[in-house]
Amino acid sequence: MKNKFLIISLAMSGFAFSQSIDSTCVAITSKNTNCKVKVNIDSTKFCHHHANGNTIIIKSTQCSGISKSTNNQCKLKTKDESGKCHHHRK
Ligand SMILES: [Zn+2]
Numbered sequence: 001m002k003n004k005f006l007i008i009s010l011a012m013s014g015f016a017f018s019q020s021i022d023s024t025c026v027a028i029t030s031k032n033t034n035c036k037v038k039v040n041i042d043s044t045k046f047c048h049h050h051a052n053g054n055t056i057i058i059k060s061t062q063c064s065g066i067s068k069s070t071n072n073q074c075k076l077k078t079k080d081e082s083g084k085c086h087h088h089r090k
Pocket residue numbers: 025026027035036037046047048049050
């Protein structure tokens with residue numbers, strides 16, 4: 001087990017949280033990969049999926065964004081915490 005405290009120092013476009021440092025959940029998913037869900041490392045090392053110590057598989061879900069061209073829900077699958085594919089994330 002190695003603790004992972006990756007400080008994301010990328011200049012993120014969009015949201016900026018002045019009080020918290022973005023870091024990723026230190027839990028390991030059942031696929032044996034590092035959980036990539038961002039957490040506020042000041043208050044927790046685990047995302048809400050892993051708050052109880054479980055390992056989980058992040059299932060892909062349908063993007064909740066709306067397609068600009070058709071006005072229908074985006075059909076792409078995403079594993080992102082936001083529930084949106086890369087097109088619809090800010
Ligand atoms: Zn997690």
